[in-house]
Amino acid sequence: MSTHSWITLPLDATSRESLAASGLEYRGVEVGSAEFVPFIRAIARGFLDEDPTDEQVEGSRERVIDRRLTGVYDPRAADPAVPVATIDSWETPLSLPGRRTIPMWAISGVTVSPTRRRRGIATAMLEGELRTASAAGYAIAGLTVTEATIYGRFGFAPAVYSTDWSIDTRRARWIGPSGSGRLDAVDRERLLAELAAVHERVRSANPGDVAGWTGLWRRIAGLAPGGEQRKIRGVIHSDDDGTVRGVMAYSIKEGEHDFTRGELTVSLLVADGPDAYRALWRFALEHDLIATVHAPLRSTDEPLRWMIADQRGATVTTREHGWLRILDVPAVLAAREYSAPASLVLRVTDPLGFADGSWRLEVGSDGAAEVAPVADAAPEVTLSVQDLSAIVLGGVRVSTLAAAGRVQASASALRVLERSFASADTPFLSLWY
Numbered sequence: 232m233s234t235h236s237w238i239t240l241p242l243d244a245t246s247r248e249s250l251a252a253s254g255l256e257y258r259g260v261e262v263g264s265a266e267f268v269p270f271i272r273a274i275a276r277g278f279l280d281e282d283p284t285d286e287q288v289e290g291s292r293e294r295v296i297d298r299r300l301t302g303v304y305d306p307r308a309a310d311p312a313v314p315v316a317t318i319d320s321w322e323t324p325l326s327l328p329g330r331r332t333i334p335m336w337a338i339s340g341v342t343v344s345p346t347r348r349r350r351g352i353a354t355a356m357l358e359g360e361l362r363t364a365s366a367a368g369y370a371i372a373g374l375t376v377t378e379a380t381i382y383g384r385f386g387f388a389p390a391v392y393s394t395d396w397s398i399d400t401r402r403a404r405w406i407g408p409s410g411s412g413r414l415d416a417v418d419r420e421r422l423l424a425e426l427a428a429v430h431e432r433v434r435s436a437n438p439g440d441v442a443g444w445t446g447l448w449r450r451i452a453g454l455a456p457g458g459e460q461r462k463i464r465g466v467i468h469s470d471d472d473g474t475v476r477g478v479m480a481y482s483i484k485e486g487e488h489d490f491t492r493g494e495l496t497v498s499l500l501v502a503d504g505p506d507a508y509r510a511l512w513r514f515a516l517e518h519d520l521i522a523t524v525h526a527p528l529r530s531t532d533e534p535l536r537w538m539i540a541d542q543r544g545a546t547v548t549t550r551e552h553g554w555l556r557i558l559d560v561p562a563v564l565a566a567r568e569y570s571a572p573a574s575l576v577l578r579v580t581d582p583l584g585f586a587d588g589s590w591r592l593e594v595g596s597d598g599a600a601e602v603a604p605v606a607d608a609a610p611e612v613t614l615s616v617q618d619l620s621a622i623v624l625g626g627v628r629v630s631t632l633a634a635a636g637r638v639q640a641s642a643s644a645l646r647v648l649e650r651s652f653a654s655a656d657t658p659f660l661s662l663w664y
């Protein structure tokens with residue numbers, strides 16, 4: 232059984248009391264306990280999934296083995312063993328500009344029963360998570376979302392955007408350079424191992440990325456129970472020395488009335504270097520009988536755009552994806568690397584208090600920052616914790632937020648902040664967590 236320190240942290244007393252005032256119990260759930268099965272069934276109900284089979288419930292033990300599971304129970308409910316609300320959380324390294332990482336409090340599995348919605352249960356759980364994380368010394372929290380309307384009120388903001396690609400293969404036509412190395416089809420067990428290994432090697436170069444986990448790799452590799460897992464196929468790219476440099480999990484939908492109109496969906500493509508990146512994309516785009524390639528959750532800055540003859544052959548939609556919430560301003564700002572010197576006082580507003588205050592940011596020519604609270608200096612930049620969380624990876628420009636009326640600063644302060652916060656690596660999060 233897992234013994235990670237975050238799993239055994241006490242439940243937040245304020246949330247426990249506020250839920251108790253409504254007759255609800257706030258309880259931790261152990262993965263090995265009898266409460267686990269109804270907990271997983273409640274999550275499935277909350278996410279509008281089918282009621283999971285026993286095999287799927289068992290499979291999900293591995294998915295959440297490292298997580299802190301918390302349920303809200305109503306003793307008067309028809310079945311009081313089924314929580315009326317769920318949430319799970321765990322520590323994961325968050326990649327920051329400069330190939331640094333910081334421990335992040337990741338949150339997932341937020342559901343409230345449709346019979347108990349809009350009574351403040353999610354608020355109690357989320358504020359409880361933030362207080363627990365902050366008290367335990369976590370400087371930042373993060374999540375990916377079902378709806379972009381839920382988490383702003385808790386201080387979260389999108390810091391990583393993603394793109395979904397739909398490529399007409401004949402029109403787009405591959406014109407990229409060929410690289411060295413070779414491609415091999417692999418079975419799903421090997422696919423799982425290579426997805427985990429290559430992603431682990433490259434994630435620090437992608438600000439906003441987090442560590443994967445076994446249950447995730449099993450699902451992406453087609454080894455989780457249920458669904459259309461047997462459709463998943465895998466291909467790896469090895470360099471001339473035989474080292475695996477890239478891996479792609481994909482599935483194919485056969486053309487129904489015309490065999491040449493098949494569709495290939497890239498569920499995950501991870502490349503450690505340009506040769507693997509090129510070879511895997513070329514494999515997808517030049518696959519026989521494939522008219523359309525779908526690739527969700529790609530970067531906003533894919534070199535692929537420049538490797539096709541007709542950029543309009545690819546329909547690319549952009550969406551917010553990775554949401555962050557700063558809890559400790561000095562710790563987060565000092566953890567990343569900066570692109571240019573800066574000396575500014577930032578006034579950060581935070582209705583929940585964690586990040587509220589005035590902070591002097593001093594960035595030296597070495598790209599390192601020192602951050603300290605200041606009591607009496609006039610702020611040069613005033614922004615909310617949401618806005619600071621949005622810009623912290625360098626993927627959202629502070630001048631964009633200022634133009635949107637969200638950040639107040641002089642033009643010169645904005646320029647300094649923007650140059651300093653720019654990241655050489657584009658933020659990229661290829662996973663849902």
Ligand SMILES: CC(=O)SCCNC(=O)CCNC(=O)[C@H](O)C(C)(C)COP(=O)(O)OP(=O)(O)OC[C@H]1O[C@@H](n2cnc3c(N)ncnc32)[C@H](O)[C@@H]1OP(=O)(O)O
Binds near residue numbers: 338
């Ligand atoms: C990280 C993740 O797990 S993302 C997954 C989120 N979960 C889902 O999408 C599953 C389906 N939805 C649900 O289970 C619930 O509707 C939840 C969890 C989103 C919200 O739970 P509730 O207990 O109803 O939220 P709660 O009552 O605390 O609402 C707090 C505030 O958020 C607002 N709110 C809640 N849900 C939404 C929403 N989906 N869109 C917009 N506003 C919302 C409420 O109106 C309320 O606003 P107010 O404070 O101004 O009155």
